[in-house]
Amino acid sequence: MRLLAATNRDLKAMVDAGTFRDDLYYRLNVVNLKLPALREHREDIPLLLNHFLKIAAEDNGKRLDAFTSEAVKVLTSYNWPGNVRELRNCVERMVVFARGSSLTLNDVPVEIRQAVGEQLQEKARRQQDELNLSDNPLDIKANEKNVIIQALAQCGGNRSKAAERLGISRRTLHRKLNEYNI
Numbered sequence: 696m697r698l699l700a701a702t703n704r705d706l707k708a709m710v711d712a713g714t715f716r717d718d719l720y721y722r723l724n725v726v727n728l729k730l731p732a733l734r735e736h737r738e739d740i741p742l743l744l745n746h747f748l749k750i751a752a753e754d755n756g757k758r759l760d761a762f763t764s765e766a767v768k769v770l771t772s773y774n775w776p777g778n779v780r781e782l783r784n785c786v787e788r789m790v791v792f793a794r795g796s797s798l799t800l801n802d803v804p805v806e807i808r809q810a811v812g813e814q815l816q817e818k819a820r821r822q823q824d825e826l827n828l829s830d831n832p833l834d835i836k837a838n839e840k841n842v843i844i845q846a847l848a849q850c851g852g853n854r855s856k857a858a859e860r861l862g863i864s865r866r867t868l869h870r871k872l873n874e875y876n877i
Contacts, residue, residue: 737772740775743779
C-alpha cells in the first residue's frame with residue numbers, strides 16, 4: 696500500500712511547535728514534493744486554461760473554441776489563492792454560463808476581474824512609491840538621479856530601453872549615469 700498525502704502547511708514546523716505528532720510526520724515524510732503556488736508559475740496558466748476548457752466543454756456538452764486574449768491576460772494576472780483547484784472551478788463556471796463560442800473577459804467572474812483591478816492599482820501605487828523623490832522637490836539633480844534609477848530598474852538594466860522610456864538618447868543616458876555615479 697502507498698499513502699499519498701498533501702498539505703499546504705509546514706509539518707516540520709508543526710512538529711517543532713508540538714502541534715503535529717512527530718511519529719506520524721516521519722511515517723509520512725518518505726518522499727517530499729514541494730510544489731510552488733500557481734501564482735509562482737503563471738506561464739503554465741494558459742496551458743491549464745485550455746486543458747480545463749476542453750474538459751469542461753465536453754462535460755457540459757458545449758462547443759467552445761478558446762479564451763480571448765483579454766480573458767487570458769486577466770486570468771493569468773490573478774493570484775489564484777486556491778491554486779489549480781480554483782482555476783479549474785473557475786473555468787467550469789465560465790463554461791456553464793458561456794453564451795458565445797469563446798470565453799471572453801465578460802465571462803470571467805466579476806470577483807476575479809475586481810481582484811485583478813485592485814492588484815494592478817496596488818502595483819501602480821507601489822511603483823509610484825518606489826519613485827522616491829528627494830526631500831527637497833526642487834533638488835533637480837537628486838530627483839533626476841532617482842528617475843533614472845527607476846527607469847533602469849523597470850527596464851531590467853537595459854540602457855537602450857531606459858533611455859527610450861525617459862525620452863532621451865542612449866548617449867545622454869550614458870553621460871547622466873557617469874555624472875551621477877550610477
